[in-house]
Amino acid sequence: MSATPFNSISFHRWNNPKDLRKKKNGKFLVKFSVKSGNPASQKSVRVGVLGASGYTGSEVIRLLANHPQFGIALLTADRKAGQPISSVFPHLGTQDLPDLIAIKDANFSDVDAVFCCLPHGTTQEIIKGLPRHLKIVDLSADFRLRDISEYEEWYGQPHRAPELQKEAIYGLTEVSKGEIKNARLVANPGCYPTSIQLPLVPLIKANLIEIKNIIIDAKSGVSGAGRSAKENLLFTEVTEGINSYGVTRHRHVPEIEQGLTDAARSKVTVSFTPHLIPMSRGMQSTIYVEMAPGVRIEDLYQQLKLSYEDEQFVAVLDNGVIPRSHSVKGTNYCLINVFPDRIPGRAIIISVIDNLVKGASGQALQNLNLIMGFPENLGLHSLAMFP
């Protein structure tokens, strides 16, 4: 186990009422183990996090701190291999966690499942080399597109694991729960596609909106781009401004169209423009649609309410209430609402998520819960950090 900066400090845990009742020489005993967290030895499922030194990997670790069944047995990194996680992410230093190691040095025989939090492109090769007993939730884009020629077109490189692609289940939890439960390899959706498909899929399935002329204007916090250094992500480039990117050709377009086409059973195309905005996390998609003939805004609203009435993590807000990214910060929620456009027959849909939670690590945990046969909400109870 790693040495952390906290070792030298006297840390006290006060969370066990039984211990507070113990007395010695008339004084309460309140000093317990320095480290909290979830050593794998005390949990029923041993989990590895590949890419633990990145944003989504660290978010998986944060969420697992509250998980009653999943313990962390393995953490990997690339450039940061060899370091304790506390030196990469001091906020995780209170957890009793293994040090970061390179994937080539990992022993998977004591691991039941992995979260694969690695860059797309490299992930296919790495997953291809993992032992078959592992359940895998892949957060990258490498197994999301069923058609590998589409992958090659949008990601600019050949698919390196076409056989595994056939096995992968696209993990938009609320839409594919049944398949996810039986999956070995889940392709966790991208953050933009999550925020966009959750409102649109039920409306398209119910034939309430036209499948042409769908316009999506989306905005993401900067953590969406990962932790590695890039010029366009410097503070000076991002602060006090808004930057459109991927205009006309963002790689999430085929993923969004794949999900909407499945819902419509006929080809759907969308106009999609993402933007980088000066906040660390959070995402909003504002979606402009045409309602089908004779459909009213109340019909869209009622359909969404009905579709998600039994879902814990997707909520349709009260009539007229505008979803705000603040309300989902740090949580696995997607908040949605629909509004009548001033132009008759058109509607505006607003959907917000935290890109690192429902858009990545939270949904990944929701999916692994299902794969391992647990309630999907285990470890995902946190409320929003507001403001």
Ligand SMILES: NC(=O)C1=CN([C@@H]2O[C@H](COP(=O)(O)OP(=O)(O)OC[C@H]3O[C@@H](n4cnc5c(N)ncnc54)[C@H](OP(=O)(O)O)[C@@H]3O)[C@@H](O)[C@H]2O)C=CC1
């Ligand atoms: N950020 C987000 O909001 C979302 C991200 N995703 C996807 O999730 C994946 C991870 O994203 P994110 O956490 O943001 O990325 P980061 O760049 O923050 O982290 C990448 C991680 O992968 C490791 N790594 C990089 N290259 C290699 C390699 N060749 N071999 C082994 N390990 C490697 C890094 O190690 P080291 O630090 O040591 O270099 C680091 O731990 C990506 O595919 C991303 O597209 C999906 C949805 C949302």
Ligand SMILES: CC(=O)N[C@@H](CCC(=O)OP(=O)(O)O)C(=O)O
């Ligand atoms: C702000 C930002 O740069 N966001 C990323 C998307 C994050 C995500 O969902 O990435 P994956 O599809 O790789 O999983 C982007 O636009 O490429």
